Amino acid sequence: MENPIYDISEGDGPLLLNVPHAGTEVPDAIRERLTAAAQRIPDTDWHIPRLYDFASGLGATTMVARLSRYVVDLNRPPTGESLYPGQTTTGLCPVTLFTGAPLYRTGSEPDDAEIDDRVGAYWRPYHDELGRQLARIKSKHGYAILFDAHSIRSRVPRLFDGRLADFNLGTAKGKSCGAGFEEAALGVLGACQDFTWVANERFIGGFITRHYGDPRAGIHALQMEQSQITYMEEDWPFAYDAPRAVAAQAVLEDLIRALLGTCPA
Numbered sequence: 001m002e003n004p005i006y007d008i009s010e011g012d013g014p015l016l017l018n019v020p021h022a023g024t025e026v027p028d029a030i031r032e033r034l035t036a037a038a039q040r041i042p043d044t045d046w047h048i049p050r051l052y053d054f055a056s057g058l059g060a061t062t063m064v065a066r067l068s069r070y071v072v073d074l075n076r077p078p079t080g081e082s083l084y085p086g087q088t089t090t091g092l093c094p095v096t097l098f099t100g101a102p103l104y105r106t107g108s109e110p111d112d113a114e115i116d117d118r119v120g121a122y123w124r125p126y127h128d129e130l131g132r133q134l135a136r137i138k139s140k141h142g143y144a145i146l147f148d149a150h151s152i153r154s155r156v157p158r159l160f161d162g163r164l165a166d167f168n169l170g171t172a173k174g175k176s177c178g179a180g181f182e183e184a185a186l187g188v189l190g191a192c193q194d195f196t197w198v199a200n201e202r203f204i205g206g207f208i209t210r211h212y213g214d215p216r217a218g219i220h221a222l223q224m225e226q227s228q229i230t231y232m233e234e235d236w237p238f239a240y241d242a243p244r245a246v247a248a249q250a251v252l253e254d255l256i257r258a259l260l261g262t263c264p265a
Helices: 112-141 179-190 207-212 242-260
Strands: 006-009 015-019 061-065 144-152 167-170 197-199 219-227
Touching: 006 112, 015 112, 015 242, 061 112, 112 144, 112 207, 144 207, 144 242, 167 179, 179 197, 179 219, 179 242, 207 219, 219 242
Parallel strands: 015 061, 015 144, 144 219, 167 197
Antiparallel strands: 006 061, 167 219
């Protein structure tokens, strides 16, 4: 039976590629309350499964959300507190677009009871399965690598200044993975000649990276926030740019291979 919340493909390797924000599905009862701009779901992590389509061939388990982040944000705490205090962020059930424009028609925003219902119906089942998959992988290999894949427009003035670096690695400032995994990722990024990159700056890792990443328990989590300008058109209709994506995809594949080639301390 098809799962309405996520698509999953189990691999036999130690890495789980998680894609929580590529979903585009919105239940009709929610969609009809959205503004015309929001119904285009512009804040989606477009085409991320396609960009990482090499991962399953490397033995990775892939888990991809089907529902839009406008329904519930799977990378936020279920209690809704901000992960970046003092900075503008989007919420558990966002009510604005990244631009700050309203997401819902006036008076149609979800109340606390509806938010609780969405957490129970969508957020918890997703995380139950994510936790189960990490436990399965760890049981088989003795450790698990969680790679949380994201993308965002290169310029979002409300969320960050200027143009975002092409690749933005987050390891909760070194807390969510063993040093060897972080060093392997930085080695690949450091060898990039055609892209810019940073580590643990504006995006240090969301709830998933921080919650599941526990090196002492054998779970090593890293987040990649990638500028969409590296592989797609950032404006409607958000088309994938295959020629442009080739170089970016090569970096990502090198990075995943480097993580797979790293032994936990």
